Amino acid sequence: MLTISQVAERTGLSVHALRFYEQEGILAHPVERDGGGRRVYTEEHVDWLTMCVLLRASGMPLPDIRRYTELVRQGPGTEDERLELMRAHQERVTGQIDELTRCLDLITFKVGVYEDRLADSPERVCGVGRM
Amino acid sequence: MLTISQVAERTGLSVHALRFYEQEGILAHPVERDGGGRRVYTEEHVDWLTMCVLLRASGMPLPDIRRYTELVRQGPGTEDERLELMRAHQERVTGQIDELTRCLDLITFKVGVYEDRLADSPERVCGVGRM
DNA sequence: TTAGGAGTTCGAGTCGGCTCTAGGTCAAAC
DNA sequence: GTTTGACCTAGAGCCGACTCGAACTCCTAA
Numbered sequence: 075m076l077t078i079s080q081v082a083e084r085t086g087l088s089v090h091a092l093r094f095y096e097q098e099g100i101l102a103h104p105v106e107r108d109g110g111g112r113r114v115y116t117e118e119h120v121d122w123l124t125m126c127v128l129l130r131a132s133g134m135p136l137p138d139i140r141r142y143t144e145l146v147r148q149g150p151g152t153e154d155e156r157l158e159l160m161r162a163h164q165e166r167v168t169g170q171i172d173e174l175t176r177c178l179d180l181i182t183f184k185v186g187v188y189e190d191r192l193a194d195s196p197e198r199v200c201g202v203g204r205m
Numbered sequence: 206m207l208t209i210s211q212v213a214e215r216t217g218l219s220v221h222a223l224r225f226y227e228q229e230g231i232l233a234h235p236v237e238r239d240g241g242g243r244r245v246y247t248e249e250h251v252d253w254l255t256m257c258v259l260l261r262a263s264g265m266p267l268p269d270i271r272r273y274t275e276l277v278r279q280g281p282g283t284e285d286e287r288l289e290l291m292r293a294h295q296e297r298v299t300g301q302i303d304e305l306t307r308c309l310d311l312i313t314f315k316v317g318v319y320e321d322r323l324a325d326s327p328e329r330v331c332g333v334g335r336m
Numbered sequence: 337t338t339a340g341g342a343g344t345t346c347g348a349g350t351c352g353g354c355t356c357t358a359g360g361t362c363a364a365a366c
Numbered sequence: 367g368t369t370t371g372a373c374c375t376a377g378a379g380c381c382g383a384c385t386c387g388a389a390c391t392c393c394t395a396a
Binding site: 125128129131132153154156157160161163164167168170171173174175176177178180181182184185188189191192 | 256259260262263284285287288291292294295298299301302304305306307308309311312313315316319320322323
Binding site for chain 4: 241244
């Protein structure tokens with residue numbers, strides 16, 4: 075039994091984002107309301123949202139997360155599509171990691187270049203200049 | 206001596222993006238114009254832009270790339286700030302890779318879960334259901 | 337009983353990074 | 367000589383994922 079701000083704190087999402095996610099259908103189980111119409115969350119919601127945060131952090135777009143959420147809501151029998159979704163995302167993420175690793179190589183090379191240049195001539199720099 | 210569309214093809218940027226980048230000050234050397242006012246690029250531009258594409262692909266924001274470009278334009282004496290910029294970006298990228306790797310662990314776990322579930326009961330799926 | 341704080345809805349605004357459109361110029365091919 | 371296609375500028379539009387604001391309702395505690 076958690077308030078929206080407690081869930082915000084636990085998940086790292088803002089209260090605005092939490093309402094937005096709910097409206098976007100990014101919750102596997104509906105959020106109850108108390109007498110005054112306020113949202114009442116459970117630990118299950120926190121768990122689900124925590125996973126959503128991870129999916130988002132790895133670049134899964136909201137429409138995909140919504141689709142996945144729908145499949146989970148529909149219950150058993152949708153495992154094949156869930157697997158498909160996750161596999162596709164898995165590939166995207168490995169691809170991203172690969173690309174970032176390639177970029178990192180260049181960046182690390184650049185860092186090395188500047189370190190050397192500055193080590194050689196700490197006062198008046200006289201390197202190649204370009205790039 | 207290259208036209209904008211040739212540069213677009215070589216760098217993977219659109220012609221729109223190339224004009225936009227120029228306007229944003231993302232070119233270490235100015236682009237010349239022919240008699241008709243058309244941009245004339247050189248291989249050096251392609252090299253520079255290729256690096257910019259890599260920096261963008263690794264999430265460096267345009268303002269940072271612009272700053273880096275300015276420093277290179279200013280020539281020798283700015284190496285310390287260039288190094289600082291690249292080091293900061295290097296850290297961001299390694300951080301990103303770490304985070305993505307953590308996310309990938311969850312995703313791979315999920316994929317495993319669904320593979321097992323589907324392998325156990327290819328016809329009528331009777332798994333736990335939640336998530 | 338009233339002030340404060342946390343919650344509500346709905347809709348508008350923001351931001352980065354392009355992308356696209358309109359309206360025009362120019363050189364070459366037909 | 368006109369049509370085609372690539373180029374130009376300036377500025378508007380788009381997209382995703384929030385973020386923020388206004389105007390309101392509650393509950394609680396002084």
